[in-house]
Amino acid sequence: MAILSLLAIGIFLPLFPLSMVWTAFFKYVPWAWLRALILLAWPQIGLTIAFSTHAQLPQWAAGWGLLTAALYALRMLTLRDFSTWIAFIAASAFALLWIGLVNGNSEAVLRFQGLGFSASFIIAAAVVPMLKNRLGAAYGGLHCGMVQRLPRLAGVLVLAVLAATATPLFPSFFALMAVLSEASFMTAVGVLMVWLLWSWAAVRLLQGFLPGVWSRAQTPPDLSLRTTWLSGLGLVTLAGAATVLSSMGFTGGW
Amino acid sequence: MMDKFIVLLVALPLLTAFVAQVLSDKLGRRVVILSVAAGTLTFALAVLLLAFKLGGHGASRIVLAPVWGSLLFDPLTLLMAVVISGISLMVHVYSVRYMAEDPGYRRFFVLLDVMTGVLLLTIAAGDLITLLVGWNLIGVVLFFLLNHNSRSLQAYRYGFWSFITYRFGDVPMVLAALLLYRAFGTWSLPDIFQQIAAHPGALTVFGLPLSETVAGLIALSAFARSAQFLLHTWLPYTMDGPTPVSALMHAGIVNAGAFIINRFAPVFVEANGVLHWVFLVGLVTAVIGSVLMLSQNDIKKALGYSTMGQMGFMVMECGVGAFSLAVFHLIAHGLFKGTLFLASGSVIGKARHDDGVPKDDLYTFVIERRPTAYRQPWILMAAITLAVPALVFGLAHWLVTDSSVIEQGAIILLFFGWVTGAQLLFSIHRMDSETPWRLVTLAVFSLTLVVLGYTFISHAFDLFLYPDAQFRARIYAAAGISQSEFYILVGVLTAVIVFGWMLAYRAASYHNERPKQPKRSWLDFYALVSRELYIADVYALLGRWLIGLSARLNLYLRWI
Numbered sequence: 123m124a125i126l127s128l129l130a131i132g133i134f135l136p137l138f139p140l141s142m143v144w145t146a147f148f149k150y151v152p153w154a155w156l157r158a159l160i161l162l163a164w165p166q167i168g169l170t171i172a173f174s175t176h177a178q179l180p181q182w183a184a185g186w187g188l189l190t191a192a193l194y195a196l197r198m199l200t201l202r203d204f205s206t207w208i209a210f211i212a213a214s215a216f217a218l219l220w221i222g223l224v225n226g227n228s229e230a231v232l233r234f235q236g237l238g239f240s241a242s243f244i245i246a247a248a249v250v251p252m253l254k255n256r257l258g259a260a261y262g263g264l265h266c267g268m269v270q271r272l273p274r275l276a277g278v279l280v281l282a283v284l285a286a287t288a289t290p291l292f293p294s295f296f297a298l299m300a301v302l303s304e305a306s307f308m309t310a311v312g313v314l315m316v317w318l319l320w321s322w323a324a325v326r327l328l329q330g331f332l333p334g335v336w337s338r339a340q341t342p343p344d345l346s347l348r349t350t351w352l353s354g355l356g357l358v359t360l361a362g363a364a365t366v367l368s369s370m371g372f373t374g375g376w
Numbered sequence: 377m378m379d380k381f382i383v384l385l386v387a388l389p390l391l392t393a394f395v396a397q398v399l400s401d402k403l404g405r406r407v408v409i410l411s412v413a414a415g416t417l418t419f420a421l422a423v424l425l426l427a428f429k430l431g432g433h434g435a436s437r438i439v440l441a442p443v444w445g446s447l448l449f450d451p452l453t454l455l456m457a458v459v460i461s462g463i464s465l466m467v468h469v470y471s472v473r474y475m476a477e478d479p480g481y482r483r484f485f486v487l488l489d490v491m492t493g494v495l496l497l498t499i500a501a502g503d504l505i506t507l508l509v510g511w512n513l514i515g516v517v518l519f520f521l522l523n524h525n526s527r528s529l530q531a532y533r534y535g536f537w538s539f540i541t542y543r544f545g546d547v548p549m550v551l552a553a554l555l556l557y558r559a560f561g562t563w564s565l566p567d568i569f570q571q572i573a574a575h576p577g578a579l580t581v582f583g584l585p586l587s588e589t590v591a592g593l594i595a596l597s598a599f600a601r602s603a604q605f606l607l608h609t610w611l612p613y614t615m616d617g618p619t620p621v622s623a624l625m626h627a628g629i630v631n632a633g634a635f636i637i638n639r640f641a642p643v644f645v646e647a648n649g650v651l652h653w654v655f656l657v658g659l660v661t662a663v664i665g666s667v668l669m670l671s672q673n674d675i676k677k678a679l680g681y682s683t684m685g686q687m688g689f690m691v692m693e694c695g696v697g698a699f700s701l702a703v704f705h706l707i708a709h710g711l712f713k714g715t716l717f718l719a720s721g722s723v724i725g726k727a728r729h730d731d732g733v734p735k736d737d738l739y740t741f742v743i744e745r746r747p748t749a750y751r752q753p754w755i756l757m758a759a760i761t762l763a764v765p766a767l768v769f770g771l772a773h774w775l776v777t778d779s780s781v782i783e784q785g786a787i788i789l790l791f792f793g794w795v796t797g798a799q800l801l802f803s804i805h806r807m808d809s810e811t812p813w814r815l816v817t818l819a820v821f822s823l824t825l826v827v828l829g830y831t832f833i834s835h836a837f838d839l840f841l842y843p844d845a846q847f848r849a850r851i852y853a854a855a856g857i858s859q860s861e862f863y864i865l866v867g868v869l870t871a872v873i874v875f876g877w878m879l880a881y882r883a884a885s886y887h888n889e890r891p892k893q894p895k896r897s898w899l900d901f902y903a904l905v906s907r908e909l910y911i912a913d914v915y916a917l918l919g920r921w922l923i924g925l926s927a928r929l930n931l932y933l934r935w936i
Contacts, residue, residue: 146936193929196929197930197933199926200923200927200930201930201935206935267527273483280520289512289513290508291509299550306582307580310551311547314551318544321539325519325539329536332532333527333528333531333532335527366441368443368444369440369441369442369443369444371442
């Protein structure tokens with residue numbers, strides 16, 4: 123029973139190789155709204171199993187979680203498919219929750235951290251269909267020079283990627299800080315290396331979309347003003363909520 | 377009451393950026409009017425607040441939220457705010473016409489405003505989280521400013537170099553913040569500094585000495601920001617961004633290293649030995665930056681390496697305990713480097729018609745390398761060269777301090793000043809001039825004026841930034857070594873320098889002017905320097921290896 127619980131937690135708070143269940147599952151979910159829901163629910167299910175079964179978690183699981191996070195962050199460097207990229211960064215971020223879980227953090231704190239990461243990935247998940255509808259695929263390197271031809275979509279894409287990679291003032295930044303505040307020095311160094319790899323992967327991903335000269339004969343329509351406003355509002359709400367909540371003390375850790 | 381305006385100072389550029397972005401479709405290119413007007417207001421407010429502070433208002437901390445979100449109203453904040461808002465305003469005004477034909481005109485001004493706001497947030501941060509937010513966002517916004525020309529893949533590549541180095545520098549800053557938070561249970565900077573002063577021997581939760589560990593981490597973060605050796609490769613390659621961005625970066629952003637060391641001065645005074653490392657890194661950076669600058673045949677890269685050398689000197693000043701002098705240096709460097717960048721376009725334009733170089737004594741000496749046939753007696757000139765600058769620097773220092781004992785840091789800086797002054801006199805002593813003594817007198821007079829101005833202003837900075845004389849002395853003490861070792865070091869260095877100068881004069885007077893074939897070792901050294909010591913190549917190799925590993929892992933694991 124304990125092993126089964128551990129395996130279940132390892133799937134929902136992805137631990138390699140169980141994490142492959144998450145990435146394979148996420149990649150094949152067709153609708154953006156469902157992906158957003160899954161992103162929100164996945165780590166929470168893992169935490170629910172962990173806290174409801176009172177499973178005895180081995181100490182090595184925290185280290186394994188960090189290694190899983192580092193593995194997926196490293197693998198993100200050569201990803202061009204945006205959907206897979208989101209699946210990998212989510213796996214990397216959710217795996218970091220093991221650090222707090224093994225260290226005995228309270229359920230509320232961990233749920234807050236999980237929510238912080240999940241919420242930051244949602245906008246990115248919403249951008250995938252926007253790219254697919256216009257470019258045929260959410261795949262970097264196919265059509266460069268988006269800044270000149272599709273400036274609104276490029277702007278939303280940039281902000282979504284920044285939100286996902288724990289840039290202040292998005293919730294993932296505060297969630298990362300909360301994870302760090304409970305970690306030992308060496309673990310904190312490891313977590314920050316993961317953060318560094320996320321940033322590198324983000325720049326490489328955007329390189330396949332933003333700079334360069336537009337190569338197609340035709341330019342698809344840019345985002346409508348309404349969609350741009352909605353996306354912007356979503357991002358501002360996320361950042362604003364994270365800023366206000368964290369500055370008031372609802373930080374998930376400090 | 378007035379101190380609360382510091383919130384407005386930070387908020388104004390950020391609000392302007394937001395409004396300009398929201399109204400950009402409606403206002404069109406007129407958003408620049410909004411942007412420049414807000415920049416002017418921000419600068420005026422910064423000057424007003426500084427004047428208020430100079431009027432005697434005490435330091436305070438404005439708390440906006442219970443956990444984080446506080447701003448400091450203190451001398452360092454206000455001084456830096458005037459510099460940043462001033463340079464930002466100049467860059468704004470310059471960009472109105474310079475960027476006029478750019479397709480991303482509006483986006484550029486929005487990003488400029490965000491950058492100004494983020495810089496002001498960083499320098500005014502009253503707690504560690506606010507500081508981390510600002511510190512981190514500077515790198516992000518700079519990345520997008522450097523990549524403003526979105527057609528250029530090269531600009532994107534080099535923008536990435538600066539971004540990843542900045543992010544690397546964020547890592548030690550976050551670690552330092554975490555250590556401080558876990559040691560004292562607060563994010564507030566004044567509270568932390570108070571606790572450090574009360575418990576100077578505190579250990580981190582990992583058993584390391586807190587002050588030394590935190591100071592080391594902060595210094596590392598400063599090194600990344602200020603392009604110190606091994607973390608410098610991004611700086612000379614960031615010239616693909618628009619000229620106003622280069623000006624803003626070289627005049628303001630890259631100076632952040634000296635700011636952050638000054639901000640954490642209360643930690644550094646408790647950290648034994650860390651400032652020695654800071655000095656060493658600064659010294660190596662200054663020397664290597666200058667050597668690389670001299671060997672470049674690309675003027676923009678040469679300017680980049682010139683900034684690196686200046687940053688090395690600035691960090692070195694921190695390393696000898698002259699913290700406020702580093703701030704003065706930061707401002708002076710910001711102004712002259714900003715001017716160089718902003719004027720570069722018009723200088724190039726004018727030079728196409730007329731190089732503007734007068735064919736006078738200086739021209740024939742420097743450009744045509746035609747020294748005078750008549751030479752002054754070399755012993756006399758060497759004596760003047762060595763004695764006059766020493767006298768000038770000694771006099772200047774004596775005028776601003778009532779203490780007969782000079783701090784070690786001040787002696788080292790006087791030392792550098794002395795060598796620079798001697799170099800100046802050496803370079804002119806053989807000029808083809810009808811009135812060589814007049815020339816030497818004028819040079820000595822200029823040197824005296826510069827030195828006196830520099831000394832008085834830096835002393836005023838010292839009094840303004842660190843009014844507590846005891847604290848000032850503690851900063852110098854933290855950077856000091858034992859007196860006996862110091863005097864031996866100074867004695868040996870003085871002897872080496874004097875001997876070197878005498879040899880140089882003698883060689884210049886008697887040596888055969890015929891050029892010699894360079895030696896093989898010299899050519900090897902030149903090859904090494906021209907490839908910029910292969911440091912960027914090593915990083916590129918490491919990067920390619922990691923990317924290769926990533927690709928192999930993905931193939932092996934079938935991309936899931």
